Each structure stands twice: as C-alpha cells, then as structure tokens.
Amino acid sequence: xxxxxxxxxxxxxxxxxxxxxxxxxxxxxxxxxxxxxxxxxxxxxxxxxxxxxxxxxxxxxxxxxxxxxxxxxxxxxxxxxxxxxxxxxxxxxxxxxxxxxxxxxxxxxxxxxxxxxxxxxxxxxxxxxxxxxxxxxxxxxxxxxxxxxxxxxxxxxxxxxxxxxxxxxxxxxxxxxxxxxxxxxxxxxxxxxxxxxxxxxxxxxxxxxxxxxxxxxxxxxxxxxxxxxxxxxxxxxxxxxxxxxxxxxxxxxxxxxxxxxxxxxxxxxxx
Numbered sequence: 001x002x003x004x005x006x007x008x009x010x011x012x013x014x015x016x017x018x019x020x021x022x023x024x025x026x027x028x029x030x031x032x033x034x035x036x037x038x039x040x041x042x043x044x045x046x047x048x049x050x051x052x053x054x055x056x057x058x059x060x061x062x063x064x065x066x067x068x069x070x071x072x073x074x075x076x077x078x079x080x081x082x083x084x085x086x087x088x089x090x091x092x093x094x095x096x097x098x099x100x101x102x103x104x105x106x107x108x109x110x111x112x113x114x115x116x117x118x119x120x121x122x123x124x125x126x127x128x129x130x131x132x133x134x135x136x137x138x139x140x141x142x143x144x145x146x147x148x149x150x151x152x153x154x155x156x157x158x159x160x161x162x163x164x165x166x167x168x169x170x171x172x173x174x175x176x177x178x179x180x181x182x183x184x185x186x187x188x189x190x191x192x193x194x195x196x197x198x199x200x201x202x203x204x205x206x207x208x209x210x211x212x213x214x215x216x217x218x219x220x221x222x223x224x225x226x227x228x229x230x231x232x233x234x235x236x237x238x239x240x241x242x243x244x245x246x247x248x249x250x251x252x253x254x255x256x257x258x259x260x261x262x263x264x265x266x267x268x269x270x271x
Contacts, residue, residue, distance in 0.1 A: 011077030013038040013090070013179045013210060019065045019073060021051075021058050027066070028054050030234045038076065038178050039210040043221045043242070046231035047255050052214040053095065055231070056183050059212070060092045087121065091172025093165075095184040111151035111159070111167050115139040118171030135174070142170040145207075146200050162193025166200070179210040186220050198222060218246065223266035230254050 014036040021029035029051050036042055044052050057063040058073075061083060065071055075081060076089055109117075109124040116139045117125050125131065143149045148166040151159065156167065165185065172180060185201070186194045198220075205211050205224040213220060221228070221242070228245045230238040232254055238245055246268060251259040259270050 011038065012036065012074070013040070013076060014059055015072065015074040016058070016065075017072035018068065018070045019058065020068065020071075021054055021063050021065050023054065023063070028234050029058065029065075032058075032236055034229070034236060034239070036179075036212065037210075039208060040227065041205055041211045041222065041225045042213070042227045042229060043225045044212065044214045044229045044231060045216065045218075045221070045254070047216060050231045051234040052216075052231055053183050054234075056092070056181050056212075056214055059181060060090070061086065088175040089177055090179040090181060091169075091175065091177040092181045093168050093172050093183065093185060095187050109156050110153050111148065111156060111163075111170075112136075112139055112143065112153065114156050114167050115142055115170045115174060118174045138174045138176070139170070142173040145173060145204065146170045147196075160193065161188040162190070162196060165189065165193070165197060169200070173204075173209075177209070179212065180204065181212045181214075183214045184216075184220075185213065186215070186217065194219075218251070218261065218268045218270040221246070221268065 012035060014034065016032050016034045019029060019032040020027055032055065044055065046052050054063060058065060061081070065073060073079065075086065113125045116131055116135055117123060119135050120129050122129065140149070140152070143152055146166045146169055148170055151163055151167060156164065159167065185197060189197060201211065202222055202224060205222060211222065211225065213222070213225065215221065226242055228240065228242045229236055230245055230250070237254070238250065246261070248259050248261050251261070251270065261268055261270050
C-alpha cells in the first residue's frame with residue numbers, strides 16, 4: 001500500500017548502515033552509519049576532501065552506495081523511491097550556483113521563473129513545461145520566506161552571489177520540504193550577504209524546517225543546530241552534542257592544526 005505524505009514525514013529522515021560510496025575508482029566514504037530524524041538540525045563539519053559533499057550526494061540519491069552485505073539506506077522510512085517523488089520531500093542546495101542557475105548569457109530568466117523551475121528540476125522555464133497557478137503561489141511563498149520578493153523580476157544573470165544563493169534556497173523550498181540539505185552555503189558570499197543568509201536560515205529552522213548543514217567554517221553553524229557530526233578521510237569520527245564536539249581540542253585534532261574558538265553571544269568563530 002502506498003504511504004501518504006504525512007505518514008512518510010513522521011518517520012526518520014535518514015538511516016544509513018554500512019554505507020561505502022565510490023567516485024570513479026576511489027572509495028571516498030567508508031562504513032558510514034548515520035541516523036537523522038525528520039526536522040532535526042545537524043551540522044556536518046570537517047576539512048576539505050573529507051567526504052562531506054559526497055555524503056550529501058548520497059543522502060539525496062545523486063550517488064549510490066556500493067552494494068554489499070549489511071548495507072542499508074532508508075530515506076523517510078523507505079528503501080525504494082521514485083526519485084521525482086523523493087525530491088518533493090527535501091530540498092538540496094549545492095555549494096556552487098553555476099550548474100543550478102542560468103548564467104549571464106541566459107538573459108531571459110528572472111528570479112521567479114528560476115524558483116518555479118525548481119518544480120521541474122530545471123535551470124529555467126522551458127516552453128514545454130506546464131506551470132500551474134499553485135506553482136506560482138508556492139514560488140512567491142518561497143521567495144517571501146527568503147525575504148527575496150524583490151528579486152522576482154530581476155534577471156538571474158545580473159544578481160550577486162548572495163542574491164543567487166537566496167534564489168537557490170527558495171527553489172529548494174517550493175515543495176515545502178521538511179528537510180533542507182545545504183552544502184557550504186556561505187561560499188563566495190561577502191560578510192553582509194553571509195549575515196543576511198544566516199538570518200534567513202535561522203528563521204527557517206525556527207519555523208520547523210530541518211537543516212543538515214555541511215561546512216568547514218565554524219561560523220556557518222547556526223545557534224539552532226545542537227548536533228554536530230565530525231568527518232575525516234571519508235569516515236564519521238564523532239557524532240554528538242555541539243557543546244562536546246565544538247571544542248579547541250577536538251577541532252585541532254580534526255583539522256590537524258591549532259584551532260582557537262571565540263564566542264560572540266550565540267555564535268562560534270575559529271582561527
């Protein structure tokens with residue numbers, strides 16, 4: 001019997017058991033065991049090349065694990081999904097914008113159209129796509145949640161990196177997902193754009209959208225995130241409360257370099 005959307009969303013977001021993932025001829029994730037509840041706020045932290053982005057790709061079924069005895073992948077309580085249907089249950093924002101949004105040479109796509117195109121996993125609204133009134137309403141709603149309604153009629157190719165990041169997240173929100181996966185969300189953003197972005201993300205977290213945030217910057221970790229996963233060399237080396245793992249000793253060991261942590265109200269900073 002087919003599960004309803006509400007039944008699916010009551011279950012855990014993710015369960016991985018004995019997951020190994022290869023890219024080309026190299027195994028980059030090793031024996032990953034991980035469970036994330038639907039609606040939970042989690043940060044995945046580690047140095048460049050440790051497998052964080054590959055883990056996000058495995059979570060979103062863009063990469064598949066090596067089949068072996070005991071391996072298990074369950075997303076929202078199910079082991080098998082139609083990928084088109086699965087995309088309606090969570091939103092993914094990749095580290096770069098170039099492959100997701102049209103560039104400067106595509107002068108016909110405005111912010112609203114780019115968000116609507118998220119319903120079709122397309123970069124722009126092609127003539128053959130049928131757009132409904134509900135889709136347009138949802139797109140306006142998503143832009144409003146990102147405080148980006150002023151970008152609705154702006155051409156994407158003329159937007160700043162911070163504005164494009166808002167459009168990307170609005171695209172990921174059009175299905176009203178329970179879980180949002182963010183890979184290095186502050187990449188290429190200046191200080192003002194970073195501040196605006198984290199304010200929007202904090203609001204989403206408070207509204208009940210689960211956040212899985214991949215980063216190597218301590219300052220990206222929202223105060224609402226209470227659970228931290230540390231990765232190194234393709235393995236999860238620690239998983240627990242932020243108070244226990246975000247310490248100078250643990251992070252110095254993780255990054256193989258002296259790390260100092262400063263605190264500013266609810267935020268942490270490292271150098």
